[in-house]
Amino acid sequence: MHSISSVAIVGGTHGNELTGIHLVNNLANDNYSLPDSLDYRFLIANPDAVATNTRFIDVDLNRQFALDNLTYQEHSLYELNLAQIINRKIGPKDNPHTDLVIDIHNTTSNMGPTLIVLESSDFYRNMSGYLKQQMPSCNILVEDEVSYLEHPYLCTCGKYGVMLELGAQPQGVSRADVYAQSVEMVQHILKFVELHNQQETPEFKGFEAYRLLDVVQFPLSKEEKLLGLIHPALQDQDFKPLKPGQPMFSLFDGSTVEYEGEGTVYPHFINEAAYKASAVAFATADKFIW
Amino acid sequence: MHSISSVAIVGGTHGNELTGIHLVNNLANDNYSLPDSLDYRFLIANPDAVATNTRFIDVDLNRQFALDNLTYQEHSLYELNLAQIINRKIGPKDNPHTDLVIDIHNTTSNMGPTLIVLESSDFYRNMSGYLKQQMPSCNILVEDEVSYLEHPYLCTCGKYGVMLELGAQPQGVSRADVYAQSVEMVQHILKFVELHNQQETPEFKGFEAYRLLDVVQFPLSKEEKLLGLIHPALQDQDFKPLKPGQPMFSLFDGSTVEYEGEGTVYPHFINEAAYKASAVAFATADKFIW
Numbered sequence: 001m002h003s004i005s006s007v008a009i010v011g012g013t014h015g016n017e018l019t020g021i022h023l024v025n026n027l028a029n030d031n032y033s034l035p036d037s038l039d040y041r042f043l044i045a046n047p048d049a050v051a052t053n054t055r056f057i058d059v060d061l062n063r064q065f066a067l068d069n070l071t072y073q074e075h076s077l078y079e080l081n082l083a084q085i086i087n088r089k090i091g092p093k094d095n096p097h098t099d100l101v102i103d104i105h106n107t108t109s110n111m112g113p114t115l116i117v118l119e120s121s122d123f124y125r126n127m128s129g130y131l132k133q134q135m136p137s138c139n140i141l142v143e144d145e146v147s148y149l150e151h152p153y154l155c156t157c158g159k160y161g162v163m164l165e166l167g168a169q170p171q172g173v174s175r176a177d178v179y180a181q182s183v184e185m186v187q188h189i190l191k192f193v194e195l196h197n198q199q200e201t202p203e204f205k206g207f208e209a210y211r212l213l214d215v216v217q218f219p220l221s222k223e224e225k226l227l228g229l230i231h232p233a234l235q236d237q238d239f240k241p242l243k244p245g246q247p248m249f250s251l252f253d254g255s256t257v258e259y260e261g262e263g264t265v266y267p268h269f270i271n272e273a274a275y276k277a278s279a280v281a282f283a284t285a286d287k288f289i290w
Numbered sequence: 291m292h293s294i295s296s297v298a299i300v301g302g303t304h305g306n307e308l309t310g311i312h313l314v315n316n317l318a319n320d321n322y323s324l325p326d327s328l329d330y331r332f333l334i335a336n337p338d339a340v341a342t343n344t345r346f347i348d349v350d351l352n353r354q355f356a357l358d359n360l361t362y363q364e365h366s367l368y369e370l371n372l373a374q375i376i377n378r379k380i381g382p383k384d385n386p387h388t389d390l391v392i393d394i395h396n397t398t399s400n401m402g403p404t405l406i407v408l409e410s411s412d413f414y415r416n417m418s419g420y421l422k423q424q425m426p427s428c429n430i431l432v433e434d435e436v437s438y439l440e441h442p443y444l445c446t447c448g449k450y451g452v453m454l455e456l457g458a459q460p461q462g463v464s465r466a467d468v469y470a471q472s473v474e475m476v477q478h479i480l481k482f483v484e485l486h487n488q489q490e491t492p493e494f495k496g497f498e499a500y501r502l503l504d505v506v507q508f509p510l511s512k513e514e515k516l517l518g519l520i521h522p523a524l525q526d527q528d529f530k531p532l533k534p535g536q537p538m539f540s541l542f543d544g545s546t547v548e549y550e551g552e553g554t555v556y557p558h559f560i561n562e563a564a565y566k567a568s569a570v571a572f573a574t575a576d577k578f579i580w
Contacts, residue, residue: 022516026542053566054344108460170398170460172563176519176540226312229466250466252316273462276343 002159003197004099008041008090009186011104013062013154014274015049018174019166019182020104032183035194041098045086045154048078053172055274062103066152067093083154091157093149101158102189104182107167108273109282110236113181114139115189116163119148123160123196125290129204130192135184139239140209141165141268141285162189168236171273210239210266210285218281219249219257227251230271230281238268242284249281292449293487294389298331298380299476301394303352303444304564305339308464309456309472310394322473325484331388335376335444338368343462345564352393356442357383373444381447383439391448392479394472397457398563399572400526403471404429405479406453409438413450413486415580419494420482425474429529430499431455431558431575452479458526461563500529500556500575508571509539509547517541520561520571528558532574539571 009027011020021044026032028042044050046061057078064083070093075081090098115131117124120142128140148156155161164185169178195201219227228251234242241264242248249257259265265284269275272282299317301310311334316322318332334340336351347368354373360383365371380388405421407414410432418430438446445451454475459468485491509517518541524532531554532538539547549555555574559565562572 022519022542025515031542108463168460170458170563171462172566173398173460173561174519175525175561176522177525179519180522225315229312229464229469232466232470235465235467252312252321271463271465273460276462 002099004038004160004193006039006041006097006099007190007193008043008098008101008158009104010043010045010101010154012044012046012050013103014055014060014105015046015051016053016055016171017104017106018172019106019169019179020164021050022174022179023104023182023186032187034187035190037194037197038190041090043086043090045103046079046082055171062154063152065093065154065156067149069152086154087157093157096157096159098158099160100193101155101161102164102186103153103155103161104164104186105166106169106171106178107165107269108170109238109268109270110168111165111238111268112137112139112167113185114141114165114268115185116141116143116165118143118151118153118156118161120144120290124162126196126201126204127162127189127192128209128290129207130195130202131185131188132207133202133204134188134191138185140207140290141212142209142290143212145212206289208287209290210268210287213265213284213286215280215283216248216267218279219251220279226279227253228257231256234267234282235271238270239266239285241265242267292389294328294450294483296329296331296387296389297480297483298333298388298391298448299394300333300335300391300444302334302336302340303393304345304350304395305336305341306343306345306461307394307396308462309396309459309469310454311340312464312469313394313472313476322477324477325480327484327487328480331380333376333380335393336369336372345461352444353442355383355444355446357439359442376444377447383447386447386449388448389450390483391445391451392454392476393443393445393451394454394476395456396459396461396468397455397559398460399528399558399560400458401455401528401558402427402429402457403475404431404455404558405475406431406433406455408433408441408443408446408451410434410580414452416486416491416494417452417479417482418499418580419497420485420492421475421478422497423492423494424478424481428475430497430580431502432499432580433502435502496579498577499580500558500577503555503574503576505570505573506538506557508569509541510569516569517543518547521546524557524572525561528560529556529575531555532557
């Protein structure tokens, strides 16, 4: 098992998700004591997007870290160049000098504090188990539908990489309760890293986790106009079971669209503002004991 | 008392406040039956901002309707020209051909369904009383610190003009519960207009209302950096009493800033995303029986 010596803590990958921006600035100003056995780099990933309070300037930075994108070349799109710069700073992705990247995000959905891991190896299972033990309100979401290196996320620049997703919080707003959760999550993760380095990771019995399945689109007309909204019975019910026959959308014509899948799923990212452009209403997950 | 024959229902004055945009589109598509004794105009005020899902392109459209701005002249700022166009369509402000403008907004603050009136005359008092009677969850906010015509708001293009403010809803998100409140508010207001025209407005005993007092700024460093967030005890407590000595801000250094005013005030627009740029943390109001 590799030991973790360098950790990059990243905020502002999306410029209107304020929690990580405030946290990284405060960590850089030494407002919190962090385990001193580790080397830290604090990074505001997309300062131009932060300055304009937008998710991105040209394209979503957090989808530009596919290996093919990171080979040096000039791009006309701001975030494609930025991804190369960040990859040189904290990567490179195929041979990184940063051991762990923690990238902090917010969502307008009611996902609560969520750790997203991209692989189901022992390291991530132990981190998830420790976090769940220390902070039971956290949700664990595994997105291992492709391999770690195939993911296009910024955190995959590191040898290990995770995302924190904290909500519900509107874009451009910073809530003190959500901020406090981010501080707590980062402190637990760093404590876990110390235990991991000392080979003192506790044993964990099985714990609850979710695995990404699919996305569900908003109902659209032939002209691609929105026909309705998330049903009130589903709104804010992230990580709660959605069963076939239960209401999913409330249409403007007064009718209701029910979920018609084959079995129970666990919706999340319900009504996430950033996914409106692609008409994604929510993602679904399976629940499992990890 | 003037009779009301023409009503403009406006959404998309801010392009990322989705409730009014959906409502205006659905009204224009005849999805709801409205009193047929009135003439309607349905307007998406800032289609370019709607298309880009931003509050505005150059400047806030809802601050460009001061009389001086509306005299014809070429401007380099998009919304200054747009204000003149809208003023010709539904104004002109000094001699309007629209009797009532209803402009629909969202806020990230937890203000619930709120009617904002800009004058305390009988017409607005009766409208407010009727709305409060029919839909007691509504808040009534009077902003009469300057005269109706001195306000720079789009709705002042009409002989009468009001704003609906609905929250909490993130920018770029549309919640079914908030949308349903907007439908209900508009229906009650139009029913009131019919009663007013028939001189059948009921008598109202005094009812609860709020009057705008002031705004409170976020704590900033000398370098204008944000020093903290809305205190968790104040977050979401719009229109609840804030007394001297109660917590107001939670600073990143761990300390708390208390409210130090002379008496109880009623905060609203608490943590409104759009006011971050001017470092406004919330507005205050007096509560009174109208």
